[in-house]
Amino acid sequence: MHTFEFIRPKDAKAAVATAARAKTAQQGADIRFLGGGTTLIDLMKLNVETPARLIDINRLPLDKIETTPDGGLKIGATVRNSDLAHHPKVQRDYAVLSQAIVSGASTQLRNMATTAGNLLQRTRCVYFRDTAMPCNKRQPGTGCSVITGSNRMLAILGTSEHCIATNPSDMCVAMAVLEATIHVQGPPTRGSRAIPIGDFHLLPGKTPERETVLEPGDLITHVTLPPPVAGSRQVYLKLRDRVSYEFALASAAVMITVAGGRVTRARVALGGVGTRPWRSPEAEAALVGQSVNQANIRKAAEAALRDAKPQSENAFKIELAKRSLTSALQMATA
Numbered sequence: 057m058h059t060f061e062f063i064r065p066k067d068a069k070a071a072v073a074t075a076a077r078a079k080t081a082q083q084g085a086d087i088r089f090l091g092g093g094t095t096l097i098d099l100m101k102l103n104v105e106t107p108a109r110l111i112d113i114n115r116l117p118l119d120k121i122e123t124t125p126d127g128g129l130k131i132g133a134t135v136r137n138s139d140l141a142h143h144p145k146v147q148r149d150y151a152v153l154s155q156a157i158v159s160g161a162s163t164q165l166r167n168m169a170t171t172a173g174n175l176l177q178r179t180r181c182v183y184f185r186d187t188a189m190p191c192n193k194r195q196p197g198t199g200c201s202v203i204t205g206s207n208r209m210l211a212i213l214g215t216s217e218h219c220i221a222t223n224p225s226d227m228c229v230a231m232a233v234l235e236a237t238i239h240v241q242g243p244p245t246r247g248s249r250a251i252p253i254g255d256f257h258l259l260p261g262k263t264p265e266r267e268t269v270l271e272p273g274d275l276i277t278h279v280t281l282p283p284p285v286a287g288s289r290q291v292y293l294k295l296r297d298r299v300s301y302e303f304a305l306a307s308a309a310v311m312i313t314v315a316g317g318r319v320t321r322a323r324v325a326l327g328g329v330g331t332r333p334w335r336s337p338e339a340e341a342a343l344v345g346q347s348v349n350q351a352n353i354r355k356a357a358e359a360a361l362r363d364a365k366p367q368s369e370n371a372f373k374i375e376l377a378k379r380s381l382t383s384a385l386q387m388a389t390a
């Protein structure tokens with residue numbers, strides 16, 4: 057049992073100040089904010105995460121969903137996944153987000169899980185969660201057990217020789233097509249920043265332990281979505297081993313606008329196949345300006361998976377991802 061300090065600040069400023077109180081870089085790195093705890097507490101029980109200081113942010117006033125002056129949406133960091141998925145404006149204007157969240161985890165987990173926690177949930181790679189096994193993400197420089205191990209669930213896009221762990225979030229895939237912005241409050245030296253979701257998650261490269269651009273002590277305060285796109289159709293389609301309470305083998309989020317039988321705007325992202333939520337500019341470029349038909353939809357799916365690199369057990373994901381995207385596009389344009 058690792059001992060840790062448990063702190064309950066009253067506002068975001070106090071939370072960030074508490075986090076910044078570290079005397080050494082190591083102490084700074086050993087701080088975690090606690091949202092719903094559905095990822096973090098699990099990993100603490102497994103000794104994968106051993107924070108020295110846990111800052112509970114559940115009492116902070118970050119639990120509101122509000123319309124922004126430009127007609128977009130502001131989502132507080134501690135808004136529960138259930139509240140977000142069932143919010144009337146989300147269901148009406150950002151349906152892809154509602155569908156993605158509801159497809160994840162279970163009702164009980166979604167009732168606890170927060171918006172910020174979901175953005176930062178860790179991979180489900182079994183070797184990452186097993187401290188008896190080497191893992192570059194958990195313990196840099198120890199090696200990657202999965203490349204020669206059981207890799208059926210793991211990524212085929214954005215991998216490196218150091219890590220092929222999949223980003224497991226459904227919510228983030230929808231947020232990628234909605235072009236969300238993540239708002240962060242850091243210590244006074246860094247201040248507040250707004251980070252487009254496309255720049256938020258990092259590829260593993262040589263440093264798989266670094267998953268986002270956040271620095272230790274950065275607090276996510278809220279997420280904003282741009283105003284809804286008039287006339288767009290949105291679909292999230294998730295394929296998995298069983299129909300509920302299971303992570304994606306492959307999923308697709310699409311937001312598409314069609315006028316006169318041709319695609320005028322397309323946003324496409326894939327889940328379950330990338331080392332980060334996988335926006336596909338290649339599929340988007342293949343769709344825009346084209347008429348909506350089976351051949352053009354398939355071309356977009358081929359473009360999205362062109363750079364896929366399968367491992368020994370997960371080559372099936374390439375065709376599965378193409379089919380999830382093809383079906384999502386057919387549903388959105390039907």
Ligand SMILES: Cc1cc2nc3c(=O)[nH]c(=O)nc-3n(C[C@H](O)[C@H](O)[C@H](O)COP(=O)(O)OP(=O)(O)OC[C@H]3O[C@@H](n4cnc5c(N)ncnc54)[C@H](O)[C@@H]3O)c2cc1C
Pocket residue numbers: 088089090091092093094095096097098113133159160161162165168169170171172173174175176177224225226227274275276277301302303304
């Ligand atoms: C059995 C099971 C099945 C699941 N199935 C799915 C699924 O199918 N699809 C899916 O997408 N997800 C699934 N999940 C994952 C679930 O969605 C995440 O665990 C959840 O979204 C994490 O949110 P949380 O608030 O509980 O995060 P926490 O566990 O509280 O935190 C997660 C991380 O975020 C950090 N953090 C939290 N809030 C902030 C903040 N404001 N600023 C900075 N850092 C912060 C924490 O320090 C921690 O590192 C599943 C989880 C479980 C346990």
